[in-house]
Amino acid sequence: MLKGKVALITGSTSGIGLATAHVLAEQGIDLILHGLLDEAAGEKLAQDFAAQYEIKVLFDNADLRDPSAIHTFIEKSVAVMGSVDILINNAGIQHTECAATFPLNKWNDIIAINLSASFHTIQKSLPSMQKNGWGRIINIASVHGLVGSVNKSAYCSAKHGIVGLTKVVALECAEQGITCNAICPGWVDTPLIKQQITDISEKNDLSFEQAQYNLVTAKQPLPEMMKPEQIGEFILFLCSDQARAITGSALPMDGAWTAQ
Numbered sequence: 001m002l003k004g005k006v007a008l009i010t011g012s013t014s015g016i017g018l019a020t021a022h023v024l025a026e027q028g029i030d031l032i033l034h035g036l037l038d039e040a041a042g043e044k045l046a047q048d049f050a051a052q053y054e055i056k057v058l059f060d061n062a063d064l065r066d067p068s069a070i071h072t073f074i075e076k077s078v079a080v081m082g083s084v085d086i087l088i089n090n091a092g093i094q095h096t097e098c099a100a101t102f103p104l105n106k107w108n109d110i111i112a113i114n115l116s117a118s119f120h121t122i123q124k125s126l127p128s129m130q131k132n133g134w135g136r137i138i139n140i141a142s143v144h145g146l147v148g149s150v151n152k153s154a155y156c157s158a159k160h161g162i163v164g165l166t167k168v169v170a171l172e173c174a175e176q177g178i179t180c181n182a183i184c185p186g187w188v189d190t191p192l193i194k195q196q197i198t199d200i201s202e203k204n205d206l207s208f209e210q211a212q213y214n215l216v217t218a219k220q221p222l223p224e225m226m227k228p229e230q231i232g233e234f235i236l237f238l239c240s241d242q243a244r245a246i247t248g249s250a251l252p253m254d255g256a257w258t259a260q
């Protein structure tokens with residue numbers, strides 16, 4: 001059913017986005033890959049996907065801090081691929097520091113990349129979904145879109161914001177064949193969290209593995225990190241026809257973190 005649809009995944013050069021790209025490509029879904037790779041590396045990634053899965057693939061490295069770059073990126077994507085049927089707002093960054101000293105430039109970057117960029121991609125992608133009467137928008141929020149944690153003021157603000165954006169877009173598109181949902185993962189094994197583990201390891205003189213275990217189990221009852229592919233498989237389900245009534249939801253995938 002999804003073969004030939006076009007999925008745009010922001011931040012798909014690494015972690016959850018890259019794993020999701022493989023899951024969707026296996027279904028014959030054409031891809032717009034995106035992330036902070038140089039042109040040559042990005043083109044190579046796109047060619048490798050196209051050859052491995054026999055799908056159409058486009059790559060773009062628009063900096064999501066720049067709204068005009070995002071507009072150009074989405075316009076080019078629609079022009080080249082014909083439409084954006086599935087939009088996965090996944091790119092994100094992190095900086096941990098208490099609010100009292102949180103650097104303004106880090107605040108601005110996190111709000112721009114983790115929240116505002118999704119508003120821009122949604123606004124620019126909606127016309128092609130509305131034209132086709134079908135669309136799936138999946139925003140990768142976080143457990144931090146539902147609860148707070150110390151030292152994550154910007155990240156929690158952005159992720160709570162994306163949960164709100166998700167609800168409004170779902171309401172506005174409910175009669176248009178377009179669903180919009182947020183996934184709220186707990187710990188996922190990707191480069192994004194390596195710095196937090198390294199900091200704990202150095203501060204407490206622990207091995208990387210012990211620091212990782214301590215970080216994960218501090219708040220998440222399931223004592224292991226999720227694999228990025230698990231998020232990709234959940235996204236694939238949300239794209240299916242069976243999931244058409246799931247919209248406007250913030251869906252935890254958090255090892256019972258928010259059950260407490």
Ligand code: NAD
Nearest residue numbers: 011013014015016035036063064091092142187188190192
């Ligand atoms: P990652 O660091 O592996 O990948 C981040 C991606 O975002 C990369 O492709 C990178 O190029 C892109 N990116 C970063 N800054 C950008 C910019 N300025 N412009 C364009 N692209 C940019 O991270 P990940 O862990 O795979 O995270 C993906 C999403 O999942 C993020 O939104 C993150 O907040 C969320 N998330 C991650 C976890 C986790 O434990 N890893 C948990 C919950 C939510």
